[in-house]
Amino acid sequence: MGIFSKAFNPASDLPDLSDKVVLITGSNAGIGYATVKHLARHGAKVYMAARNQSRAEEAIAQLKEEGLGPGNGEVVWLELDLKDPRNAKKAAEEFMKKIMMVNVISHMVLTRSLQPLLDQTAAEPNSDVRIVVVASEGHRFVSGEPRYRNLDDFNAEFKNALSPSFTRYCMTKLANILYASELQRRLTAAGSPITVISVHPGAVNTFSDRQSLSRFFKFLIMPIVYLFFEHPDKGAYTSAFAAASEEVGKQRDKYKGTYLMPVGKVAEPTNMARDEALAKELWDFVEKFLLEKGQE
Structure with a gap:
């Protein structure tokens, strides 16, 4: 079972991607892995960005x-x-040695490092450069007045929260949407045709195969997970739609800076996620942090 719309199916609705190049982070498992599969099956050359070579x-x-x-x-x-932004720059440099064109990339550090190549590709005739950021409806659980002024704000432990780890997760997903929207504003202001989209993949089972889960947990919880959570293959539908759907290419202005829900439906994130001042605060801190790490 599942709650996904059947309006979009990558198997039948994605165009031929044989002239496209895609870079996907976290793609040796879960939603990232499924996104690789959907795009590669339509001819794309996909770079699976991962830490461990054997797992990749x-x-x-x-x-x-x-x-x-x-x-x-x-x-x-x-x-x-x-884990270290300097590694992202190194990977970007290695990536640029291997290819001349980028179609999709989804990580703000890599985007920053690859911006010259993205701009060069976007200037080519009939180009369609997209940056897809995987966010989450978890951003709606962020309350209060979150800030992104400094490293202390980023490293907040939320010890008083009912679930500190979940609260941190929600904060990162809010940051994903804020960064994507700010990036789109800056690109548009500079006259760039690049499209930036953040997506919520839906309720996806990305943890049932983890070895760390106890047998008791699997016995007790997994029947519920299988009933209400989608397989990663379907969880990747919205990412695939944002990355390669012809509809996005035909209606760029409609999709620029948007937040998508399954499958490919434009949705409104929270007021907090649309706060331009908070987005700029996040952007400015990230720029300063990366500069301090030696990334000019």
């Missing part, structure tokens, strides 16, 4: 077993460890 190679082998073979696109591992 296992994921690529699994893709081939599931039907990624001759006639489909190509999947290539790109080493990337996002």
Whole structure:
């Protein structure tokens, strides 16, 4: 079962992507993995950005077993460890050595490092450069007056919250939407045709196969998960729609800076997520932080 609309299906609704290049972070498992599969099956060359080479190679082998073979696109591992922003810059430099055009990329550090290449590609005739940021409806659970002024704000532990880890997760998803909207505003102001979209993938089962889960947890909770949560293949529908749907290319102004719900439906995030002053505060801190890390 599931609550996803059947209006969009990557298998039938995505165009031929044989001339497209895609870079996806966190793509050796879960929604990222499924997004790789949807796009590569339509001919795209996809760079699987992941930290662990063996896991990435296992994921690529699994893709081939599931039907990624001759006639489909190509999947290539790109080493990337996002614990340190300097690693993102290194990966971006390695990425630019390998290709001349980028279609989709989804990480703000990589976007910053790759901006010259994105701008160059966007200037080409009939180009359609998109930046897709995976956010979440979790941003709606953020309360109070969140700030992104400094590292202390980013590292807040929320010890008094009912679930500190979930609260931090929601804060990061709010940051995803704020950053995407601010990036779109700046690109549009500069006259760039690049489209930036943030997406909520829906309620997706990305944890049932984790080895860390106890047998008791799986026995007690997993029947509920399977009933109400979608498989990652469907969880990637909205990401695939944002990345490669012809509809987005035909109606760029409609989708620029938007927040999408499954499947590909424009939705309004919270007032907090639309706060331009908060988005600028986040942007300014990220720029300052990266500069301090040696990324000019």
